[in-house]
Structure formats: structure tokens, C-alpha cells
Amino acid sequence: MKKTDIFKKLRSSGLRPTKQRVEIAKFLFDREKTFHFTVESLNKLLEKKTTSKFALATIYNTVHSFKNAGHLSEVEVKGNKTYFDTNVSNHHHFYDSETSQLIDIDAKEVVIQKIPKAPNGKKIKNVEVFINLKN
Amino acid sequence: MKKTDIFKKLRSSGLRPTKQRVEIAKFLFDREKTFHFTVESLNKLLEKKTTSKFALATIYNTVHSFKNAGHLSEVEVKGNKTYFDTNVSNHHHFYDSETSQLIDIDAKEVVIQKIPKAPNGKKIKNVEVFINLKN
DNA sequence: TTTCACTTTAGAATCATTATAAACTATTAC
DNA sequence: GTAATAGTTTATAATGATTCTAAAGTGAAA
Incomplete structure (x- = not known):
């Protein structure tokens, strides 16, 4: 750049x-x-x-x-520190709690078939999928 | 109880x-x-x-x-406070950032069709879906 | 009922983050 | 260019959430 x-x-x-x-x-x-x-x-x-x-x-x-x-x-990560990401497109994350490491997942790698509709007068802003890892 | x-x-x-x-x-x-x-x-x-x-x-x-x-x-919620949930079964959440309110989503309300496989020597522990709401 | 390990407690300490107010600097108008 | 000014940076103080500490309290086993 x-x-x-x-x-x-x-x-x-x-x-x-x-x-x-x-x-x-x-x-x-x-x-x-x-x-x-x-x-x-x-x-x-x-x-x-x-x-x-x-x-x-x-x-x-x-x-x-x-x-x-x-x-x-x-x-959004469990714990009290705020994590930032230079990827601002809609996408998802792997999270390895052992190493506190985040890995991006491209939006097209996750396909959701069924999702509930938003409650009362609300709308869905976006959907984030978080995959927790273990060894 | x-x-x-x-x-x-x-x-x-x-x-x-x-x-x-x-x-x-x-x-x-x-x-x-x-x-x-x-x-x-x-x-x-x-x-x-x-x-x-x-x-x-x-x-x-x-x-x-x-x-x-x-x-x-x-x-896991954005921000610096730790949120707890009395629901310890595998499930998902709506989150309304306007009111900081969480709503549970039963696991069977969300069906994921495609998901990437875990990197290198890791395994998937669980998958959490977070639906952000707006008005 | 005595004993001891586990708990609770108040307050101090710590960690992440935000506020403050003075010094600094990029931009705009001349 | 130079001056004015509005936006920025800075060090430090303040705040808010959470954890630590060490003393006092209390369940449970003998």
C-alpha cells in the first residue's frame, strides 16, 4: 500500500x-x-x-x-480484552482458547440452512459464527 | 427447585x-x-x-x-464486561446491542450446512452462532 | 465439640480503558 | 509563506471490572 x-x-x-x-x-x-x-x-x-x-x-x-x-x-471473544480485526468484510472466526488465537473464516466457507427469525420488532443485522477449537 | x-x-x-x-x-x-x-x-x-x-x-x-x-x-459479547448464562447446553444467541440484551436460541433452531474443517492439528470443540439485531 | 480446611469478607491491588487538559500540528484563510 | 484554529497527541489521572490478600468466619469430619 x-x-x-x-x-x-x-x-x-x-x-x-x-x-x-x-x-x-x-x-x-x-x-x-x-x-x-x-x-x-x-x-x-x-x-x-x-x-x-x-x-x-x-x-x-x-x-x-x-x-x-x-x-x-x-x-467478540470471551474474556475482558477487546480484539480487533483488519478484515471488515462479513466473515467468521475460529478461536483457539489455548493460544488466544483467532483465524478468519471466509463468509462463503459457512453455509447456514436454517435460522430463527428475529424477535418482535427487531431485524437481523448480521450473523457471526464462532468455531471454538481444541487440541 | x-x-x-x-x-x-x-x-x-x-x-x-x-x-x-x-x-x-x-x-x-x-x-x-x-x-x-x-x-x-x-x-x-x-x-x-x-x-x-x-x-x-x-x-x-x-x-x-x-x-x-x-x-x-x-x-462472548463485544465490550469489556463478562456475561454469564444459566443455559449450559449447546445453544446460540441473539444479541441486541442497543439494549445489551441476550436471547437464547435453541440449538435445533439453527442448522449449518457447511463448515470449514479445523486447521492443522486442531479439532472443533463447538460452534456458536451469534445473531446481532437492529431495529 | 473440637479442629481444620474451605469460604467469606473488606479493602487493596491490578488491568484495561477512558477522561483531562496542556502542548503540538495539520489545514485553512489570508 | 504565516497566522489562526480546529483537530491531535501526550502524560497522567480517573474509572470500572476483576482479582488478590490476609484476617475472620463457618461447614464438616473425627
Whole structure:
């Protein structure tokens, strides 16, 4: 991903391309596979892989901005940490609780034949399938 | 649920039937429908519905004991609070993020036709379907 | 009924996350 | 370019959920 693309991505979401955002965006989005992380793990990786220094609050701010802009999605995982995913398309997950590892499952890999209808005045927003793994 | 049944339930899981555990167990398990809660909400309800007084730590201890004994399950919900469920059978959930409300879906209400196989040396422990609702 | 391991308790400690307010910086208008 | 300003970053404090600690309490076995 070119630097200008990152600028565009940020600008088009109303986010000023600051040094920090550009660097975090490059780290998050400039990769082949989707990437799952917590703020804590992202912080550690940024410390290791970049020369810049980021306040923890900035990482929280940035991740939330990216999430609100639709560039990141949040994954529901048991436990108290928030997991994020660079894959924002509709998809599913394997979860290995032994290693706390998430693996994406493409939407077309799961076919649901029957599903109950939404209660009372509600509608279905989306369906997420979570496959828990064991050894 | 009779008091002796609660005693049995606790004893058979190696849990001493203390005053607190019995009262919390009665509150949680003596109902028709399944019940979803966080420690915070349970604490408030216990304050309202019982005359006993429980230390918050006791509620945490008790809920964890019950969970480890298999009498409660944990539900994966986005956000930072831990949700518990008195339904420990294999089942699924509707989730209304507007009201933070969970609704159980019986396992037989969902039929999955196709699912990917587990990666490398792993096996599938279980599959959980999460249906997010909107208005 | 005594003893002892298991529990409960209040409060301190910890961990993740959010709020605050001052310093900084990208953008806009000139 | 330069100045003004609105949006950002930062360090730190504050908050909220959860866990830890160590002392006091209590079931259960002998």
C-alpha cells in the first residue's frame, strides 16, 4: 500500500493523516493476510517494529477512529480484552482458547440452512459464527 | 427447585453448600427461562431480591465456581464486561446491542450446512452462532 | 465439640480503558 | 509563506471490572 493510498484512506474517512495515524495505518493495513490484535499486543508490536514512540492513549484513540471509520472490526471473544480485526468484510472466526488465537473464516466457507427469525420488532443485522477449537 | 436439590447440585460439584452459595444458586437456577447476567447486574438483583448481604468478591468467587463446575456458561459479547448464562447446553444467541440484551436460541433452531474443517492439528470443540439485531 | 480446611469478607491491588487538559500540528484563510 | 484554529497527541489521572490478600468466619469430619 502506497503512502498516498493511506493518506486517501484516512482523508476519505475524515481523519487527518497525522504522523501517528499514518504509521499505525501502514502497520495495520499494509499486509496480505488479515491481522487480529488487542491494543496491548499492537502497542508491543509497534514498539518493536517502528522507531516512533506512541502514547498508549494515542493507540486507543487511533484504533477507535479506525473502527468508527469502518477500517477495523471488533471481534467478540470471551474474556475482558477487546480484539480487533483488519478484515471488515462479513466473515467468521475460529478461536483457539489455548493460544488466544483467532483465524478468519471466509463468509462463503459457512453455509447456514436454517435460522430463527428475529424477535418482535427487531431485524437481523448480521450473523457471526464462532468455531471454538481444541487440541 | 428444592433446597435439597441445590445442596446436591453443589455437593456433587465439590462445592460446600454455604449460605451464600445456596442463596445465589437458588436465585440463579430456580427459574423457568434461562438467565443472562453480568456480575454487576447479579449483584444489584441480589441486593434487591434477597435480604442477605454479599461481598462483591463472594459473587465473583461464586460465579466462577459455578462456571468451573459447569453450572454456568460464559457468553462472548463485544465490550469489556463478562456475561454469564444459566443455559449450559449447546445453544446460540441473539444479541441486541442497543439494549445489551441476550436471547437464547435453541440449538435445533439453527442448522449449518457447511463448515470449514479445523486447521492443522486442531479439532472443533463447538460452534456458536451469534445473531446481532437492529431495529 | 473440637479442629481444620474451605469460604467469606473488606479493602487493596491490578488491568484495561477512558477522561483531562496542556502542548503540538495539520489545514485553512489570508 | 504565516497566522489562526480546529483537530491531535501526550502524560497522567480517573474509572470500572476483576482479582488478590490476609484476617475472620463457618461447614464438616473425627
